[in-house]
Amino acid sequence: MNILVCISQVPDTTTKITVADNGNSINPQGVKFILNPYDEYTIEEGLQLREKLGGTVTAITVGNVSSQEILRTALAMGVDEAVHVLSDSKDAFSVANDIVDAAKALSIDLILFGRQSIDFDSFQMASTVAGLLEQPIVTMVSSLTISGTSVSTERDVEGGKEVVETSLPCVISVQKGINSPRYPKLPDIMKAKKRTIIERSSVNVASRVSTVSIELPSSKRAGIILGDSDADISELVRLLHEESKVI
Amino acid sequence: MSTILVVLESQGSNLRRASLEAITAAKSVSSSVIGVAFNLSEQTLSVAGEYGLAKVSNVTNAEVSSYSTVAYAKAITEVANSSNASTIIFSATAHGKELAPYVAVLFNAGYASDCIALDNASGQITAKRPIYAGKAVETITISTEKKVFSLRPNIFTATKAPTSLTVESKNVSISVGTTSTVKNTIRNEGKLDVLEADIIVSGGRGLKAPEHFHLVEELASAFGGAVGASRAVVDAGWRPHGEQVGQTGKTVSPNLYVACGISGAVQHLAGMSSSKVIVAINKDKDAPIFKVADYGLVGDVFDILPKLTAKLQSIK
Ligand SMILES: Cc1cc2nc3c(=O)[nH]c(=O)nc-3n(C[C@H](O)[C@H](O)[C@H](O)COP(=O)(O)OP(=O)(O)OC[C@H]3O[C@@H](n4cnc5c(N)ncnc54)[C@H](O)[C@@H]3O)c2cc1C
Ligand SMILES: Nc1ncnc2c1ncn2[C@@H]1O[C@H](COP(=O)(O)O)[C@@H](O)[C@H]1O
Numbered sequence: 001m002n003i004l005v006c007i008s009q010v011p012d013t014t015t016k017i018t019v020a021d022n023g024n025s026i027n028p029q030g031v032k033f034i035l036n037p038y039d040e041y042t043i044e045e046g047l048q049l050r051e052k053l054g055g056t057v058t059a060i061t062v063g064n065v066s067s068q069e070i071l072r073t074a075l076a077m078g079v080d081e082a083v084h085v086l087s088d089s090k091d092a093f094s095v096a097n098d099i100v101d102a103a104k105a106l107s108i109d110l111i112l113f114g115r116q117s118i119d120f121d122s123f124q125m126a127s128t129v130a131g132l133l134e135q136p137i138v139t140m141v142s143s144l145t146i147s148g149t150s151v152s153t154e155r156d157v158e159g160g161k162e163v164v165e166t167s168l169p170c171v172i173s174v175q176k177g178i179n180s181p182r183y184p185k186l187p188d189i190m191k192a193k194k195r196t197i198i199e200r201s202s203v204n205v206a207s208r209v210s211t212v213s214i215e216l217p218s219s220k221r222a223g224i225i226l227g228d229s230d231a232d233i234s235e236l237v238r239l240l241h242e243e244s245k246v247i
Numbered sequence: 248m249s250t251i252l253v254v255l256e257s258q259g260s261n262l263r264r265a266s267l268e269a270i271t272a273a274k275s276v277s278s279s280v281i282g283v284a285f286n287l288s289e290q291t292l293s294v295a296g297e298y299g300l301a302k303v304s305n306v307t308n309a310e311v312s313s314y315s316t317v318a319y320a321k322a323i324t325e326v327a328n329s330s331n332a333s334t335i336i337f338s339a340t341a342h343g344k345e346l347a348p349y350v351a352v353l354f355n356a357g358y359a360s361d362c363i364a365l366d367n368a369s370g371q372i373t374a375k376r377p378i379y380a381g382k383a384v385e386t387i388t389i390s391t392e393k394k395v396f397s398l399r400p401n402i403f404t405a406t407k408a409p410t411s412l413t414v415e416s417k418n419v420s421i422s423v424g425t426t427s428t429v430k431n432t433i434r435n436e437g438k439l440d441v442l443e444a445d446i447i448v449s450g451g452r453g454l455k456a457p458e459h460f461h462l463v464e465e466l467a468s469a470f471g472g473a474v475g476a477s478r479a480v481v482d483a484g485w486r487p488h489g490e491q492v493g494q495t496g497k498t499v500s501p502n503l504y505v506a507c508g509i510s511g512a513v514q515h516l517a518g519m520s521s522s523k524v525i526v527a528i529n530k531d532k533d534a535p536i537f538k539v540a541d542y543g544l545v546g547d548v549f550d551i552l553p554k555l556t557a558k559l560q561s562i563k
Contacts, residue, residue: 011379013379013380013494013513013514013517014513015379017379017382017383019383024385026379026383037495038495092348092358093351093357093358118380118494119378119379120378120385121360121361121377121378121380121494121517122360122361123339123344123360123361124344124347124348124351124358124360125348126348127316127344127345127346127347127348127349128348128349128351128352128358130316130349131320131348131349131350131351131352131353132352134317134424135425136316136317136425136426136427137316137317137345137349137427138316138345138427139341139344139345140341140345142488154433155341156341156489157340157341157342157432158258158340158341158440158442158443159258159434159435159440159442159443160432160433160434160435160440161432161433162429162431162432162433163429163430163431163432163433164427164428164429164430165427165428165430166425166426166427166428167425170425170427175495176488176495176496177488207390208356208357208358208389208390208391209357209358209359209387209388209389209390210387210388210390211385211386211387212373212385212386212387212388213385213386214378214383214384214385214386215383215384215385215386216382216383216384217377217381217382217383217384217520219538219539221525221539221540221541222541222542223537223540223541223543224541224542224543225532225537225540225542225543225545226542226543226544226545227544227545227546228544228545228546228547228550228551230554232544233544233551233554233555233558234558236526236542236544236555237555237558237559237562239542240503240524240526240542241562244503244523244524244541246446246502246503246523246524247446247470247503247559
């Protein structure tokens, strides 16, 4: 079985965000870029499936030159190959087309994604790729079992879980709880630095959405801070009842 | 005005409130709004008329007798095309978030996910959505002629606008190859899910130990709400993963969110900062959670929670 694990590079969530002068992007200075935390589960799931079922695991990212760094992490964790598609596009549709192009070239049976990227939280790459390939998709998967071509999953929905069955080839997005990602060992990190990363060019489809502006959210919260006396607790209940009318 | 198709979802025998919100949101940007649903009864759908929908296509094909992404996506696209809709609006529910991008591909449309505002002032729909864990908000436009949006639940207000509703039972011709099928749904028995609750009371590391969470549970039940948790206590195994609120947990926007002994790390805020009213209870007056709170109580959860619970019970 050939597995493709899609990974993205994102700003560390603790980074302070400032809006650039053009008003529609963020200042990259001082921003620390990391492997999207969900994609640690993506890589780990690919590796565990290979350990059980054999085959190959290829990691792919679409991004600028610096995004190669996360491919080194994937190599250090143990993926067989790493593919970099050089692209400056932030448009999910164009990134999805690049992933599909690579998946076809590599005869992929299963494409794994993280639940969402923590920068734009757009939660769409996996379904977009599945749509382009007209393959089945299951998102938010917290348990995955494959035998032969049958795929059995559990995914989170409002109020519980669904057990969803499908078959290969298909697209799956995984989430926290599915596995415990391994930490790469130092010798593997050193070896990964010397590995060749496969370069593919972008298919460059036209983007479909664009950011007009980015603003920092304005807080319109009342911000009434009380103490812990009985009177304060009664006042809180009054505020919730009479002012906010939520109880 | 171009037609908007709203995808309606049910919860038990009722329409999801998020679907009613989507109807109102769609009507705020277009005067021509229709709906699509799968195998719902006239009774269930009648509520859509109360919120101003004049027409719903109720798809009843064998292929869509239970939820399947590929079949649903094809059917929705088919209904949109045959009714000349140019825009499709989903609720950003578990199924909605999975379906919307798939439909966008089949419909040749650009897609904006998890939107918190729609605007049509310039004749071109723009949407706002939170990014970078809610540290910023982007305004985006879709450049393709056809557009797909998903809307974050409980952000838009559903407004009644009664009209007479025509439900059209529809068989769409779709060819579904390999697909996925839902074999079983495991409900969290007897427990209200944070994604379905109007009020959430969450506990964090300030509760000190799992055996103290009864204080959070009792407060939640006094409010008639659900129990949530920070990642710190989920990772420690004190609470189940399904309760985790935040970037790696669930994104919620209840009417009331009460954070007890939670510091307010940015990843926690990402999941709850769009709640209508936020109450923070924390002994550290400088805890970041107070910066997003409408109301705060500075003090010890062990002291405050039982008193607040008793106070709420006394006024019931
Ligand atoms: C990639 C990534 C994703 C993450 N995703 C999430 C997520 O989805 N959800 C999430 O919650 N976190 C997430 N986190 C973790 C987050 O950064 C914080 O570590 C976590 O939210 C802290 O949980 P906490 O507030 O319960 O604990 P702490 O930060 O330890 O805060 C405990 C608070 O309790 C207060 N306190 C202590 N004792 C008392 C008392 N007796 N009475 C009153 N107050 C008291 C303290 O003043 C403190 O403010 C993520 C982190 C990373 C790196
Ligand atoms: N630029 C990218 N290159 C490769 N994979 C990506 C990229 N962006 C997102 N992904 C994948 O898509 C998942 C969901 O991201 P998103 O839909 O952007 O929230 C991530 O967890 C990754 O698996």
